[in-house]
Amino acid sequence: MATAKKDDLLRKIAALLAKAESTEHEGERQVFMQKADELMMKYSIELWELANANAGKVGARQPIAKDFDYKWAFDSGPFPEICNALWSIFVSCAGHANCKIVYHKQHWSGETKMYKGYTVPVVGTEVDLGYLAQLFTSLMTQLIDATHPKWDHSIGYEPNLAKFREAGWGWLEVAKVAQDAGVDTGMSISDARHKQAHAYRRWCKRTGHPQDYANFKTYRRNFADGFASRVHGRMSEARQTTAEHVGNGMEIALRDQAKINLDFINEMFPPDGRTRTGSLTKDNRKFDSSAYTGGRAAGDRANISANPSKGVSGRKGISK
Secondary structure, eight states: OOHHHHHHHHHHHHHHHHHHHHOSOHHHHHHHHHHHHHHHHHHHHHHHHHHHHSTTOOGGGOOEEEEEEOGGGSTTSSOGGGHHHHHHHHHHHHHHTTOEEOGGGTTEETTTTEEOTTEEEEEEOHHHHHHHHHHHHHHHHHHHHHHSOOOOTTSOHHHHHHHHHHTTOOHHHHHHHHHHTTSSTTSOHHHHHHHHHHHHHHHHHHHTOOOOOOOHHHHHHHHHHHHHHHHHHHHHHHHHHHHHHHOHHHHHHHHHHHHHHHHHHHHHSOOOSOOOOSOSSOOOSOOOHHHHHHHHHHHHHSOOSOOGGGOOTTSOOSBO
């Protein structure tokens, strides 16, 4: 596929996703998202048909290796409480975008062929890799926003405190966010947290609101796990629905591309006997069923189409 046509396709997909994000009508949003996914699938079919018509010429279907910085997947990274869930979401996104993670070459650059910490190479076509980067960045942003609530001036003082406490936040953390939002600024952080703790407890006693909260690490971890689980399920459902709508050609195209990607990996990254497909750390800690259920509900609401207009604001992109 010519570069101009490929760029035009990406612009069309981006425009559809932007419309899906801006509409207030759920029915319209689903239509726009479905059309964007169809364009991605039809692009794969077009490349497959082109290869069949020109034996041996894979053209734009030729896979490449792209490095992804995945420090976010480690306890030592910027989001330690949700790192396992982020890795699970990344794996789901790679499968959804028809890309393959080169697990046995983690901490190795597929582009420079040398050691590169917190790097994992991913193989796919240029368009599929771009779709993966956009999709994962969007979902990572949505999960971070969901586990790191903001002060809402449209609700009362105590309801804000309850929202943060039920998200497992410590009082010092709440006080810092409140002061950043212009609340309780005429005092020290220490005084603000004591004021907020007493105000919250008095309000709970007065209104009968249950003081039901877990440690913020427990809450974020379980919420994120629930979110990742539901996103994975929705991607599987969406892929099945799109396959039924587009037809068998999509299944053949995706299967054919997957084989091309795997052959590329075997040639460029010979297996060394090591594999890794699950979370990067083992978790035997406390389980918060309420947080997990809340995460699944958020996963139900999440936009699982890549929206390039919803990048990680103020942060570097995930791909290098």
